[in-house]
Amino acid sequence: MYSGAQISLYPMADDFVGIILGSIRALDRYRDTLRIETDDLSTLLVGPPEQLFPAMRDLFVAAARSGRHCVLSACVSRGCPGEPDDPRCAPSTDIGAEGPLDVRIVAAQEVVNAAPATGITVAAQFSHYPLSHGQYMDEIYGVIDFLKSSGVFDRPKNFCTRLAGDAGPVFATLEQAFLRFGAPPEGHVTLDVTVSANSPSRR
């Protein structure tokens, strides 16, 4: 299995380099478990699927604490058949991707309910792509049922779903959608994620 993300942090500020360099230190605690590589377009995270969203949350919360309008954009993937197997990516626990949809929805809700608050309010939208699942729209509708009960559901949009709330439960909701839905543990799922803080625009 291979799992990881291409993530980009966009501070809308003249000092975007300073904000990025300051907040990227929040990834230091993950460097033992995640491979982290940066170029001019994105930072690659490779490692266990359950580590990806905590790392993204900590990075984004650090950037948002600058008070500037910041956006995190991420392409998150597990099980892509075009990527090599990597022992680094083995989940440390059962990610919960098997079993009936209603059981997975309840388990996902419990994780979100237990997510600690960060004090940073965010808006997010994401698309969920279950690539290797024959009944992929059933899985997408299952994700939507979970989202509606997550406590951070805001509204459906074309091509994606909008979330709003504290970064803690919002990132936990994204994580649970990624881990538990769309494919069995070795199947192929990707997410296209946008998270925003401190926007001056009307919702």
Add this chain to the structure above:
Amino acid sequence: MYSGAQISLYPMADDFVGIILGSIRALDRYRDTLRIETDDLSTLLVGPPEQLFPAMRDLFVAAARSGRHCVLSACVSRGCPGEPDDPRCAPSTDIGAEGPLDVRIVAAQEVVNAAPATGITVAAQFSHYPLSHGQYMDEIYGVIDFLKSSGVFDRPKNFCTRLAGDAGPVFATLEQAFLRFGAPPEGHVTLDVTVSANSPSRR
């Protein structure tokens, strides 16, 4: 059929609002054919699939001419079974999504070769998701063969492919990957796209 995109423009500048408002005028010429709606996270474009990339190119080129580091992030979709049929989205011509892969690759190359230059150099990366195609990895490998002959191929990355060059052929390459590959004309294809200009970072 339904086709469209959720697009976001990120100018890394204190005057991000001014740059966005200035460049969004580039979309005015598309308002007759595209439905355009903005909230705090993204701008929705809905309309014929062959109109989406010219609109994104013109918006991004206008923003990049500010000289500031700017990024366009887009989730582009056609044929999503969860969206309603919309006559506005009917392609004005055959989008070329049928026929053998090698024929589609040659046709896509011809469009890219004819794309006018804009004078704006960009780097881009994107993921291609053929959601409703049983042999979806064959389609992805077909897209990769096309990209390698596009003249703007830079290198493969994990989970995506990197392009570099003038915004004209780069957006034409993204468009051809979207229109011709991944699904028959009514099938479901999405792209997760990032385009960057004026970055101070090392590639």
